[in-house]
Amino acid sequence: MNIFDSQTDWKIHIPDRNIYIMKDHSWAFAAWESERLKGTIRPDAVLLHVDDHLDDVPDGLEVDGIISASTEEELFRLTRTNKELHSGEILEPKITIDNFIWPSFARGTLGGMFTVSPQNMPDFASVVLNKHSLRDRCDGVVNRQQILSLISEEKFQNINRTYSITEFIKESLETFKLQTIGKSKILDFDLDYFVPGDTNFRILLNDNQIKETMNVILNLCEWDLITVALSPTYCGDEQNTRHLLNLFCEVSGIDNPIV
Template sequence: MEWFYDFDWKVAFPEKRIYLMRQHNWAFAAWEIERLKGNLQPKSLLVHVDAHLDDTPDGVFVPGLHEAQSVEQLIAVAQGHDYASGRVCPPDCMQIDNFIWAAVARDTIGETIFVSHQDDEVLSLDMLRHDAVHKRNENCQNIIAKLPDGCTYKHQRYMDVPSFLSSCDDQRWSTEQTKILDLDLDYFNVSEEIAPKLMPEAQIRDELQVLRNLYQWDAVTIALSPEYCGGKEEAAYLLTLFLETFELELPAGQRW
């Protein structure tokens, strides 16, 4: 379980455009690399399935965010913080909850469908604009200033995969907008306590299968987030179910 001890662990299956990572901040780099290759277009649709919303907007302030043009530069921008090191997190760091707004700032993500049982309201562009104008909130003003001119970022919100699936229609998936599946395996831990409570295995397999088959995704990013899955064993178990469902063998992946 090398991935448990290495915060920078990440493996890709380039021919399938599937990226695995221990820490979710690396999803930003994966999306930007696929855009660099021409596989993702600006204003892509992101389907974010996660125990957490990960909608913290300070990702727009990460140094080098707008200037990065190469794979090496994108990797440097996405570099996160090793929380186990005991070192203080540097300012303006890419983190496991602010990478979506970082991609919005680069116009890579134009819409997000949040599928999360976190009981909070999603931060919207309208909320930021309202506080920037009517409350003269300087932080919101600075965030808006980092977004693309005429930004139209929007979102939808669902509490779980079944409610999301019940809303899907053919028209949504027939658009030319490129589409990303972003899954954090901690979604399958429904406990709000320290002790984990994973969904039944049959349900996990069913939901993984449905997500895989919903669309021929232009990119897929998978975060292990072992601490939020409940621990090393829980994360390993969920990773095994994912690999089996998506018909992948971890040794065949490439470090990136």
Template sequence: MNRICFPEKRVYIMRDHNWAYYAWDIAKSLKYINKESSLIHVDAHLDDLFDQLEIVDNGWDTVDSLQDSHDYASKTAIDEFLAPAFAKGLFNNIIFLSNENVPDAFHEGNQTIMGREYRGAQFTSFSAFKSQIESGKLNSLLKGRTKVLDLDLDYFNLGTHMYSGQILKSDNEIVEILTYLKNYPWDFITVAQSPEFCGDDDAAKHIYNLFCSVFDLNIEDATYW
């Protein structure tokens, strides 16, 4: 699909997740978010954040304009956008809701990503994430900050490998999670369809339709970005 957005709702949708980098720069230019923002990354994958402790010579540190950001996003791999965005300072911290576990090596003392100290949290279950939010235990990362939801629809497919087939959560569970996310006070939302990781195009379309229904999005109101 083409990249579309719903400006009034501050929702930016893309097929491939690397374009989130550009969307976040747009949000920063529109003052929807600032350098103190918190990113909540809901995804079947960690998107290589902890594998990319050092990135050199790929141009991430020379992105100075929206055109630069567009060009940079267009040449990055689908899972190589998160570390540069954090290193650049688009976010103060990152909270993960992901089926993947953070590598043990990171817990053992490597607390910097591309020269910047990592702050955040990580959850492998929605119930744990919800509990921590509602108990106030994440307030130190969230309170008083602009907040960005970064949702990859492949989160709802339990088969996390490319073309692994459809092992989707039930529609009731998907709608429950989406409804909870919708009702949180976000300042900006990015959504990736990732059909290859949702199982196939039909699975991605099904999840996407549920997402649009829950978030009250009408395709006729969308514009390209």
């Protein structure tokens, strides 16, 4: 199977390290929720989301069955497949590459989040807490009270946003250590973090810088679960994506699953 084909939904679980690697980030939601069903993740886990994009669009909360799904099969059905995406049909709301985070807050799996993203846009939590206007984002109409009926204001106050790993280490690491005491810890990592900017000319950071940053992130704590998105569209091409995955496997000490 060509995992880079536009209609494939490739993903793999490495059980001995509890690492999920997926072509598209949309499958992170099902991975987190499946691990909670297994008991490896406790409720109100803390997420570190490292990504070139915020991925915090709230319409994932509108997916039918998002709260009631109670089996792995039901959870995975909530995510839009690439075949569905390319069908040309008008589709019902489902989990996609930019709306997979808030449903896990609403289900009680996540209780706090540290986002590291250079995206030039306010994070959604700051909008809910009235620190920024919805006009600064592209979410359309959002019913704040309806959102707060699903996710408490306290959880939104447990959202911390920085723009780089350097800033996170300097400004937020101590808060992260305090907030994760006694909590399950999830690392959610998109390889497009190392291909900054939404342009047609995607240039990777240098290998030493990439490996150093990956090493810092992986060794911040004992992670209970790691989800890694390849995001080939946003990495620029297959070659970039394969190279970044090779570097991740080298730093993390796992075998490359797509060699």
